[in-house]
Amino acid sequence: MPVVDVHPDELRQLTGHDDKSDQEFKDDLFALGLEFEGETEDGAFQLEFGPDRLDRLSVEGVARSLRYQYGDARGVYVPKTNDPDFTFVVDEDVPEERPYVTGAVIRGVDLDEDALDSLIQLQEKLHATMGRKRAKGAIGIHDLTMIKGEVLREDTSGNSITYTGVDPQGDTFVPLDGDREMTPAEVLDEHQTGQKYADLVGEYDRYPAIYDELGLFSFPPVINGRRTEVSTESRELLVELTGTDQWTIDRMCNIVCYALDARGATIEEVEVEYPDRTAVRPDFEVDTKSVPHERIETMLGVDFEAREVVDLFERSGLDADVNVDDARDDAADQSDTVYEVSIPPYRVDILHPLDLVDDVGRAYGFNELEPRYPNVGTVGGRHERSRLEDAARASLVGLGFEDMLNFHMTSEAEVHDRMNVEAGSDYLGGGDPARITGPYSEDYTILRTWALPSLAMVLENNTHRAYPQDLAEIGLVAERDDSVNTRVRERRHVAAVLARHDATFEDAKGRLQALCRDFGVELETPATTHPSFIDGRVAGVRIDGDDVGVVGELHPRVLVEHDLELPVAAFEFNLDALR
Amino acid sequence: MRLPESQVAVLNAASATDEQTIDSLADETGLKPETVTQAAFELRDEGYVAVSEEERVEYDLTDEGREYVEDGLPEVRLYRAAVEAGATEDAVGMGQVIGASGLGGPEVDIALANFGRKGYGQIESGQLSADADADAEDDPESVVLTALEAGEAVVDEGVLEQLVSRNLVERHEQTVRSVTLTEAGVTLLMEGVEAAETVDRLTPEMLTSGEWEDVEFTEYNVEADAPEVNGGKTHILRQTADRVKDVLVGMGFQEMEGPHADADFWINDCLFMPQDHPARTHWDRFALDVPPIEDVPEDLVDRVEDAHRNGVGDDGDGYHSPWSEDFARAIALRGHTTSLSMRYLSGHEVGDLEPPQRYFSVEKVYRNDTLDPTHLLEFYQIEGWVMAEDLSVRDLMGTFEEFYAQFGITDIQFKPHYNPYTEPSFELFGRHPETGELIEIGNSGMFRDEVLEPLGVECDVMAWGLALERLLMLMYGFDDIRDVHGTMSDIELLRETEVLR
Known part of the structure; x- marks a missing residue:
């Protein structure tokens, strides 16, 4: 979940609530769903929240939410914008993998250190979330005064910049934190930031690039050029975003513009000229959705009057129109009331009218609701499989076994090599395991094919503990099996080991017999071979005529492999046999 | 009067006038010194003899x-x-x-x-x-x-000290006990005592012959520690799971069951998790190197894809994210047991469900988290949901208050939260019963229309989940789960762990 650093002093300044204590802010923020996780060295709150309200990824957005919560602001707010002066021309050479661009011009900015830090943080946080680590959308912010716009056409006075594609070995520029001219390919090879994001564009024939009259100045989504670097001295900014989805970058752009507007800047539109169409950005269009009054009441379990609901919407930064003329009359029947709710363009989380009901609930205060136990009767019960497993576990514990719980993930070395079993053999445990694609650790590469190897590992890790060690486990084992719908055959196995100085076949079989007696099934143990066990001291477990497992004395080779210095008798079989 | 044989022998050998040491009494009675000592103390407790003690120093040659x-x-x-x-x-x-x-x-x-x-x-x-x-x-x-x-x-x-320092002689200090008859002892002897046979173990023969009626049982030191006995015990995490299952069954919940390895379709797509959601990237899940799932209900796939692309309802919007059926069909280890909820709600597990219904599971899930004392790659998730007409957030709150109260957690707070699959969503916080600290105890919400409509569910469903390990740690004071779960488990710790009650 995203974490945003917000300094309480800045919150006081931006909300105008100078008198709020740190603790009051923390409580108010918790009510908004922002959890206080800790403090930075300079006293900023580290706030964690769900990745829905991405407009709160900066102190400006958090302050805006607080102002609504405090009732200082109401309803939808849309910043005023000036008409476009700049044009973003999208060239036909733009890489087809990253065709979209948007942006804005920002004038009259006065960035102190805190505001600049906040802007950079917002940019990074948006990259990490909506931008999907810049793959889906990336933001570049530039000092506008360092950009020399080209005159677009003779008949216009406008300035333009061009979003296009560049040959990886083509034009050069000095990247941020760089000290020399580099080609885009060199940036990916040699520059620290370039290396980090190389995978995003490495496969492209032409790399995304933005030009002004002076040449290449930005290499999205990797890095900006040093020429247009933003500082506290910057008074005018150019914001550009490129990505794989227009809606996504437009919304990211809106969140940035709202934050700068909160700092007193003026937003100026830009024209985006695609080969086949033209658009004006940023897109501050207000969306609407219809929310029935009844849905709000049933979802929250509270009876509302229409004017209360409208008030709650406005306190959430939304506007609501009511479809019924007399709906605001307290006595009115609200069964047909529907709210036409306006949604400001920085909200990226409203997919469905339900999301607006949630806003009403938050504004009302969910913790104000009186809990009630739902008045519906149902009959509870355990699943047959889990009842069987518990019954078998109770029998094993009664026989003196310590009940173990091991991981289902392990390695082929553990289930095969170290147990002396050849992979792909017909022996119990020898089956083809379900392998993890690109495993992260060599200890966890497959699902275990049988359970005895896990118990052998527990014995191996407890040789310093008192004997006898009688251990049992009932748990999942799995094999790859393409005839199963999910391609993995999952079974529950019963496995047990008796590690004692005088352990013999009979110790294992005796307990197996007792277990089978508990479940009223018939046990036979025909002689067999299994490479994990000593020949002549191993038998198949045949229950009610089905071959379901193996019982015997573990082979010395297996014991020595696990650093065990005493005999171990063991059995393992399919739990379903006890049904 | 009948007394144990050894006591009778000591009484007869002792004198009312001369102190006799334990050793000399042992010589005289032919009993072992420790037997004489025990008999002497028993007689003293009855008042028949007096026992005096003297510290003596003895020297032995090395x-x-x-x-x-x-x-x-x-x-x-x-x-x-x-x-x-x-x-x-x-x-x-x-x-x-x-x-x-x-x-x-x-x-x-x-x-x-x-x-x-x-x-x-x-x-x-x-x-x-x-x-x-x-x-x-x-x-x-x-x-x-x-x-x-x-x-x-x-x-x-002086010479003895010299020899001790030359290590030619060892010095021993010994308590020498001496026994004399008391007046009561003398009287008893004059009245006459008979020896009763003492036995160490009660035997089947004694019981059948009736001999037990004439014997005295030697006394044991009942306060001494007995040798260790290690019985079997249900694993502490299983005990916790059983406790949770008891509570849920008592609240009317039915248990679910289903595959650990499943299609991403059931694990994520049905849950309205966009395919480019960070939790669905390679690093967070365990994909399996097997062919895609053979069969998923085609009409359901279409409805789920439509929900992702276009949303549901007149005013619904979809995600601005790519969606492919191939990705949905790929098999992975489930990252949550909500995949089971999806299977059950779809009607493909136990048939179409008519409200009201309550279902739960306490089963393993797999996540590539950072390993630490509270996180393992495999852990147990408690998952539960209630399906009914017109459920409200208040019903959700009431259900969870009831559930957590069974574990002593009260004063539940609901922090508004975001999940892609529920709205409203809440993180649940409660007071730790011991420390009073406010702690996160679960995640909950009402399943979104984008989840329920494609599944064909026409009423409300509220759901919640939490890690079983978290409950174990909070309620029963475990601080490192790695000691009990997995092949590094310490058998000694499991043996010493108290059972839940």
């Missing part, structure tokens, strides 16, 4: 001391050889005397050191001279050693 009784002290042997070699007249070469004495090894140093100390002569520049007046044959240390060997009493404390 092996070395016994050797010297036999061979003579090394310095005495050296003196004899020196006299023989004429060292009482003129100094003789040391090597010659030692050679003649037959001393060897460490004995030589011992001899030389004590030779000087006792004034038997002098050693200068390798020449040894002996004092003709020395009385080595009556050496006091020799005399005492010989007396101790013969069991005679020795009173010369």
Whole structure:
């Protein structure tokens, strides 16, 4: 979940609530769903929240939410914008993998250190979330005064910049934190930031690039050029975003513009000229959705009057129109009331009218609701499989076994090599395991094919503990099996080991017999071979005529492999046999 | 009167006038000293004898001391050889005397050191001279050693100390107990006592023959520790799971069951998780190297894809994210058991469900988290949901308050939260019953229309989940889950772990 650093002093300044204590802010923020996780060295709150309200990824957005919560602001707010002066021309050479661009011009900015830090943080946080680590959308912010716009056409006075594609070995520029001219390919090879994001564009024939009259100045989504670097001295900014989805970058752009507007800047539109169409950005269009009054009441379990609901919407930064003329009359029947709710363009989380009901609930205060136990009767019960497993576990514990719980993930070395079993053999445990694609650790590469190897590992890790060690486990084992719908055959196995100085076949079989007696099934143990066990001291477990497992004395080779210095008798079989 | 055999023997042997030690009573009765001691204490407790205690010091020869009784002290042997070699007249070469004495090894140093100390002569520049007046044959240390060997009493404390420091004698302190008959004891004897047979173990023969009626059972030291016994025990995490299942079944929940390896379709797509959601990237899940799922209900796939792309309802919007059926069909280990909820809600597990319904599971899930004391790659998730007409957030709150109250967690707070699959969503916080701290105890919400509509569910469903391990740690004070779950488990810790109640 995203974490945003917000300094309480800045919150006081931006909300105008100078008198709020740190603790009051923390409580108010918790009510908004922002959890206080800790403090930075300079006293900023580290706030964690769900990745829905991405407009709160900066102190400006958090302050805006607080102002609504405090009732200082109401309803939808849309910043005023000036008409476009700049044009973003999208060239036909733009890489087809990253065709979209948007942006804005920002004038009259006065960035102190805190505001600049906040802007950079917002940019990074948006990259990490909506931008999907810049793959889906990336933001570049530039000092506008360092950009020399080209005159677009003779008949216009406008300035333009061009979003296009560049040959990886083509034009050069000095990247941020760089000290020399580099080609885009060199940036990916040699520059620290370039290396980090190389995978995003490495496969492209032409790399995304933005030009002004002076040449290449930005290499999205990797890095900006040093020429247009933003500082506290910057008074005018150019914001550009490129990505794989227009809606996504437009919304990211809106969140940035709202934050700068909160700092007193003026937003100026830009024209985006695609080969086949033209658009004006940023897109501050207000969306609407219809929310029935009844849905709000049933979802929250509270009876509302229409004017209360409208008030709650406005306190959430939304506007609501009511479809019924007399709906605001307290006595009115609200069964047909529907709210036409306006949604400001920085909200990226409203997919469905339900999301607006949630806003009403938050504004009302969910913790104000009186809990009630739902008045519906149902009959509870355990699943047959889990009842069987518990019954078998109770029998094993009664026989003196310590009940173990091991991981289902392990390695082929553990289930095969170290147990002396050849992979792909017909022996119990020898089956083809379900392998993890690109495993992260060599200890966890497959699902275990049988359970005895896990118990052998527990014995191996407890040789310093008192004997006898009688251990049992009932748990999942799995094999790859393409005839199963999910391609993995999952079974529950019963496995047990008796590690004692005088352990013999009979110790294992005796307990197996007792277990089978508990479940009223018939046990036979025909002689067999299994490479994990000593020949002549191993038998198949045949229950009610089905071959379901193996019982015997573990082979010395297996014991020595696990650093065990005493005999171990063991059995393992399919739990379903006890049904 | 009947008394145990040993007590009768001690009574008969004891005297009212002379103290007798335990050892002498043992000699006289032919019983072991410890048996006599026990009998004496038992008689004393009845008032028949008095037992007095005296601390005694005894000296025993060490092996070395016994050797010297036999061979003579090394310095005495050296003196004899020196006299023989004429060292009482003129100094003789040391090597010659030692050679003649037959001393060897460490004995030589011992001899030389004590030779000087006792004034038997002098050693200068390798020449040894002996004092003709020395009385080595009556050496006091020799005399005492010989007396101790013969069991005679020795009173010369100085010489004894010297011998202790030479490690030829060991000093022991011992409590010597002596027994005398009391008046009650004398009276009892005059009235006559008979010996009752005492037995160590009750045998089947005694029971069948009736002999048990005439025997006394020897008393055990019932306060002493018995040898360790390790019985079997249900794993602590299983016990916790059983406790949770008990509570949920009691609240009317049915248990779900389903595959650990499943299609992403059931694990994520049905849950309205966009395919480019960070939790669906390679790093967070365990994809399996197997072919895609063979069969998913095609009409359901279409509806789920439509929900992702276009949303549901007149005013619904979809995600601005890519969606592909291939990705949905890929098999992975489930990252949550909500995949089971999806299977059940879809009607493909146990048939179409009519409200009301309550379902739960306490099953394993797999996540590539950072390993730490509270996180493993595999853990148990408690998952539950309630399906009914017109459920509200208040019903959700009431259900969870009831559930957590069963574990002593009260004062539940609901923090508004975001999940892609529920709205409204809440993180649940509660007061730790011991520390009073506000702690996160679960995640919950009402399933979104985008989840329910494609599944064909036309009423409300509220759901919640939390890690079983978290409950174990909070309620029962475990602090490192790695000690009990997995092949690194410590058997000793499991044996010592208290059971839940």
